[in-house]
Amino acid sequence: MGDPYDGILLIDKMEGDTSFDAVRKVRRVLKVKKAGHAGTLDPFATGLLIVLLGQGTKLSSYLMSAEKNYRATMRLGIETDTLDPTGRIVQTKPVTGLDAETIRATALGFVGEIEQVPPIYSAIKHKGRRAYELARKGISVELEKRKVKILSLEIVSIELPDVTMEVTCSSGTYIRSLAADLGTKLGTGAHLKALRRLWSGPFGIKDAVNLKTIGSKALEDILQGNIIPLRDALPHLKEVQVDDLMAKKIRNGHQPQWGISEIENAGPEIYERNIKLVNRSSLVAIVQARRSLDADKGALKLLRVFH
Numbered sequence: 001m002g003d004p005y006d007g008i009l010l011i012d013k014m015e016g017d018t019s020f021d022a023v024r025k026v027r028r029v030l031k032v033k034k035a036g037h038a039g040t041l042d043p044f045a046t047g048l049l050i051v052l053l054g055q056g057t058k059l060s061s062y063l064m065s066a067e068k069n070y071r072a073t074m075r076l077g078i079e080t081d082t083l084d085p086t087g088r089i090v091q092t093k094p095v096t097g098l099d100a101e102t103i104r105a106t107a108l109g110f111v112g113e114i115e116q117v118p119p120i121y122s123a124i125k126h127k128g129r130r131a132y133e134l135a136r137k138g139i140s141v142e143l144e145k146r147k148v149k150i151l152s153l154e155i156v157s158i159e160l161p162d163v164t165m166e167v168t169c170s171s172g173t174y175i176r177s178l179a180a181d182l183g184t185k186l187g188t189g190a191h192l193k194a195l196r197r198l199w200s201g202p203f204g205i206k207d208a209v210n211l212k213t214i215g216s217k218a219l220e221d222i223l224q225g226n227i228i229p230l231r232d233a234l235p236h237l238k239e240v241q242v243d244d245l246m247a248k249k250i251r252n253g254h255q256p257q258w259g260i261s262e263i264e265n266a267g268p269e270i271y272e273r274n275i276k277l278v279n280r281s282s283l284v285a286i287v288q289a290r291r292s293l294d295a296d297k298g299a300l301k302l303l304r305v306f307h
Contacts, residue, residue, distance in 0.1 A: 005224075005227055009228070037051050044195070048200055067169065074164075075191055079183070106182065116181060238270075258298050
């Protein structure tokens, strides 16, 4: 027997909870067996956490790849081993001689494609083990630099030694590393004092449910009423309707062919794009349109099927 709900929930994660804590609470309240989340938030961080329910777990990679937006406060002059307030202080420096113009100009230098090293206290795997597991045992690891993209970085307020910024970035960006790197450039060092995720892809914090302020019975009703169905969980993908017979075939393992007129007639911009196949209001599958050897035709690759 499957789970009673399939879809996603937008949760406003509380400070102190792990992302798994939030998922576990939702799972317990809604009595679902299969649940997960798209994009971890550290325990000290708050904000938008996308919880995946039932078949919604199949959407993880599509949701995690979305651009994200954060409100982040960094504290200059103090470096920690975790790059956040939960860690051990490893160095302090005076915060002097800095003006707003210098801070803003330095911050703008991080906009664009940059390289950053993930924090050693992170879930990145190193030789098959999580980096934070090794770091907690005192084992030194060197994580490889990775390219990420900072789409925008706006300094919102400066109340030294604290600097608050709003960052829009690509998936895989560590705001802890960004704060530490910015502190290094300013010559003071820094750690990330507070972090709040405001949006991820098409979903924003204004539509999220706060688990803290609601009683358990009311929470169950509110969670049920806020589940976003599978069809609506990827609103940025092109949607194509298929009939009942085609939906049944695909769900039974049939590979859909190029002969769906709405896809055929979409033009060359359809290639390498993911498409939702929908039967009435139900998500049937996600496919990718690809070029084929026949110049007049394309091909469909079946990526995910939903029952």
